[in-house]
Amino acid sequence: MKKNKFMVVSGFLGAGKTTSMIAFTEYINKNIGKAAIIANDLGAKNLVDAGYTSTTGCSVTEIAGGCICYQTENLVDKIRRLRDVENADIVMSDIPGCGVGALDHVYHKLNSDYGEEFELAPFMVIVDPERLRMIMPEKADINLPEEMIYLLSSQLEEADCIVLNKIDLLTDDEIEKYLSFLRKACPNIPVFAISARENKNIKEVVEYFMSHESKLKVVDIGYGGDEFLAAESKLSWYNRRFFLKAKDGKEFDCNAFIDDFIESIRMKLVKNKRNVPHLKIFAVGGENDFGKASLLGIDYKTEYDKKIQKKYNKLRVVINIRAACESQLLAALIDEALKEVSEMYKVDYQVFFTECFGMMDEGKE
Numbered sequence: 001m002k003k004n005k006f007m008v009v010s011g012f013l014g015a016g017k018t019t020s021m022i023a024f025t026e027y028i029n030k031n032i033g034k035a036a037i038i039a040n041d042l043g044a045k046n047l048v049d050a051g052y053t054s055t056t057g058c059s060v061t062e063i064a065g066g067c068i069c070y071q072t073e074n075l076v077d078k079i080r081r082l083r084d085v086e087n088a089d090i091v092m093s094d095i096p097g098c099g100v101g102a103l104d105h106v107y108h109k110l111n112s113d114y115g116e117e118f119e120l121a122p123f124m125v126i127v128d129p130e131r132l133r134m135i136m137p138e139k140a141d142i143n144l145p146e147e148m149i150y151l152l153s154s155q156l157e158e159a160d161c162i163v164l165n166k167i168d169l170l171t172d173d174e175i176e177k178y179l180s181f182l183r184k185a186c187p188n189i190p191v192f193a194i195s196a197r198e199n200k201n202i203k204e205v206v207e208y209f210m211s212h213e214s215k216l217k218v219v220d221i222g223y224g225g226d227e228f229l230a231a232e233s234k235l236s237w238y239n240r241r242f243f244l245k246a247k248d249g250k251e252f253d254c255n256a257f258i259d260d261f262i263e264s265i266r267m268k269l270v271k272n273k274r275n276v277p278h279l280k281i282f283a284v285g286g287e288n289d290f291g292k293a294s295l296l297g298i299d300y301k302t303e304y305d306k307k308i309q310k311k312y313n314k315l316r317v318v319i320n321i322r323a324a325c326e327s328q329l330l331a332a333l334i335d336e337a338l339k340e341v342s343e344m345y346k347v348d349y350q351v352f353f354t355e356c357f358g359m360m361d362e363g364k365e
Contacts (some may be wrong), residue, residue, distance in 0.1 A: 003116075003117060003118055003119040004079060004080075004083045004088070004089070004090075004091065004117065004118055004119070005089060005090040005091070005118070005119045005120075005121050005210070006079055006090070006091050006092070006093075006110065006118050006119070006120060006121065007090060007091075007092040007093075007120070007121035007122070007123075007124060007209060008068075008092075008093060008094075008095060008102050008103075008106055008107065008123055008124065009021055009092055009093065009094045009095075009124045009126060010094070010095055010099060010100075010102060010123070010124065010125045010126070010155050010158065010159075011094075011125050011126030011127060011128075011155060012127065012128070012131045012148075012151060012152050012155060012277070013098065013131075013277035013278040013322050014128060014131065014277055014278040014294070014296040014297075015126040015127055015128045015131065015165060016126055016128060016165040016166060016196050016197075017094040017126050018039070018052070018053060018094065019165075019196040019197055019305070020126050020163065020165055020194070020196040021037050021053075021092050021094065022037070022053055022056050022058055022196070023194075023196040023199055023202045024092065024202060024205065024206055024209075025037055025058045025059075025092070026056070026058065026199075027199075027202045027203060027206050028089070028090065028206060028210070029058070031203075032089070032206070032210065033089035033090075034059075034086065034087050034088050034089050035058075035059075035088060035089065035090050035091070035092065036058070036059040036060070036061070036082040036086050036088035036090075036091050036092075037053055037058055037059065037060045037061075037091075037092055037093070038060070038061055038062070038063055038068070038075070038078055038079075038082075038091060038092070038093035038094075039053060039060055039061070039062050039063070039093075039094065040062075040063045040064075040067065040068050040093050040094055040095055040096065041062075041063075041064050041096055041320075042064075042065070042066055042067060042096050042237055043064060043065070043237050043239045043320075043355050043357075048280040048281065048282040048292065048318050048319070048320045050062045051282045051318060052282050052290075052292045052305065055288075055290060059082065059086045059088065061078055061081070061082065063075060063078060063093070067095055067096055067099050067102070068093055068095060068102070068106055069095070069099070069101055069102050069105035069106055070105070072106075072109055072110070072113070075093070075106070075110075076110075076114060078091075079091045079118065090121065090210065092121075096322075098151055098231070098232065098235050098322070098359070099155075100151060100154040100155055100158065100221055100223060100228070101158075101221065101223040102123075102158070103123050103158040103216075103217065103219065104218075104219075104223070107120050107123060107214055107216060108216060108218075111216055119213060120213060120214040120216070121209045121210070121212070121213065121214065122160035122161045122190075122208070122209050122212050122213070122214050122215075123158055123159060123160040123161075123214050123217075124159070124160070124161055124162075124163060124209065125155050125156060125158065125159035125161075125162050125163070126163050126165050127152075127156070127162060127163070127164055127165065127182070128164075128165050128166045129164070129166060129167075129169065129170060129174070129178055130296070130297075131152060132152075132164075132178060132181070132182075134148065134149055134152060135149055135152055135153055135185075136181050137181075143275050143297065143298060143299055144275055144277060144297070144324055145231075145234040145275075145324050147227070147230045147231040147233075147234050148231060148234065148277070148324070150222075150227040150228065150230070150231045151231050154221040154222070154223075154228075156182075156185065156186055157219050157221055158217070158219060158221065159186065159189055160189065160190075160212075160214050160215055160217070161189060161190045161191070161192065161205075161208065161209065161212075162182055162186060162189055162190070162191045162192070163191075163192045163193075163194055163205060164178055164179060164182065164191065164192065164193045164194070165194055165195070165196055166195060166196075166197070167193045167194060167195050167200065167201075168195035168197060168198045168200065175193055178193075179191055179193055190208060192204060192205045192208070197305070232359040233358070233359065234324050234359075235277075235322060235323070235324060235358070235359045236321075236322075236323050236324075236325055236326065236327040236330050236356065236357065236358045236359070237321070237322060237327075237355070237356065237357055237358075237359070238319070238320070238321035238322075238323065238327075238330055238331065238334060238355070238356045239318075239319070239320050239321075239353070239354070239355050239356075240318070240319050240334065240351060240353065240354045240355075241316075241317070241318045241319075241351075241352045241353040241354075242317050242319075242338070242349050242350060242351045242352060243314070243315070243316055243317070243349065243350045243352065244257070244314065244315040244316075244317065244342070244347045244348070244349050245313065245314050245347060245348050245349075245350075246313040246314070246345075246346065246347050246348075247346050247347060247348055248346060249313055250313060251310075251311035251312055251313045252311060252312070252313065252345050252346075252347065253311055254283060254285050254291065254308040254311065254312055254315050255291060255304075255307050255308055256345075257315070257341060257345050257347070258281055258283060258291060258293050258302075258317075259293075259302060260341050260344065260345075261281075261337060261338065261341045262279065262281065262293060262295050262302050263302070264336075264337035264340055264341055265279065265295075265321075265333065265334060265337045266295060266298050268333040268336065268337060269298050269323070269325065269333065270298050272325070272329065272333070274298075274323065274324060274325035274326075274329070274330075275297055275298050275323065275324045275325070276295060276297060276298060276321055276322070276323045276324070276325070277296065277297060277322055277323070277324060278294070278295075278296060278320075278321070278322045279294065279295040279296075279319070279320070279321045279322075279323075280292070280293070280294050280319070280320045280321075281293045281294075281317060281318070281319050282317070282318045283308060283315055283316065283317045283318075284315070284316045285308045285309075285310060285311075285312035285314070285315055286310065286312060289308055289309050289310060289312075290306065290308065291304065291306055291307050291308040292304065292305040292306050293305075315347075319334075321334070326358060327356050327357050327358040327361055328356075330356060331354075331356040334356075
């Protein structure tokens with residue numbers, strides 16, 4: 001029986017893992033065979049990434065409620081289903097942006113217990129220029145806790161191949177600067193440069209991981225140690241699904257609402273000297289009319305993958321936030337922002353689902 005190919009796509013919060021997987025999948029589906037995506041997250045099933053990916057026509061399924069590192073049987077079941085039902089030649093899954101340890105807990109586990117069934121593609125790590133500056137010689141201060149450096153450095157140690165994303169934001173000289181650093185910091189590891197958003201250099205990366213296997217390195221990243229615990233303790237997860245409805249029935253500017261909602265959250269975090277490595281909103285106004293917006297930190301502007309095309313008097317919204325902030329404070333700030341902006345736009349909101357937890361909150365299972 002031909003082995004099914006599986007690949008983990010790791011990388012820090014906001015590096016562009018989902019956008020990259022979509023670009024890889026679309027290229028494979030058009031030129032090689034069939035690919036499918038698993039969207040993985042620590043929270044429950046209310047993921048912006050899964051919702052957005054499904055609009056692209058890519059085959060996607062979710063594994064929620066915890067990292068795939070600790071859901072081997074569930075992961076294997078999902079890979080088999082995508083292989084058998086969707087005829088996927090390769091299945092790729094991200095891991096949460098704070099995730100480390102998947103090389104050991106996922107790859108080595110699959111190789112040991114399911115080696116006859118799955119072929120493991122190179123363990124991929126996506127990096128973006130801005131986050132990379134934290135560990136470069138200039139050690140840029142991008143207002144994230146210093147403990148985050150451990151996560152980014154550990155992710156690079158696990159890599160079989162490294163992909164520098166978002167080169168559409170860089171000059172040629174800047175691209176070479178980042179690539180040179182990565183080659184020196186991670187010798188003997190292939191390094192690629194892409195723009196997933198603009199589908200630049202995707203072919204080169206796909207051809208590499210489709211024709212190579214993981215080296216199944218054994219690395220000691222201090223998983224579970226003091227540095228790991230210190231980094232995890234700085235992060236909180238927030239997920240909410242809600243519905244907006246104009247009080248007077250009149251249509252409103254949905255993109256403007258999203259802009260102001262994100263800006264209100266950003267300013268409240270600034271005031272409290274906290275940060276948000278990644279905030280994502282997926283909103284649906286009408287059939288096939290949706291928007292996806294992201295914020296990659298309090299010092300940055302809101303980015304759009306797609307804006308809503310028309311005004312509506314109703315809007316369905318999912319928001320995912322990964323913040324360097326205490327969970328109780330984060331929840332309170334989001335509540336304040338939603339109430340204030342809803343009043344500004346004269347809309348009522350109904351919340352269907354909310355969860356907020358710190359990675360090290362007492363009582364969290």
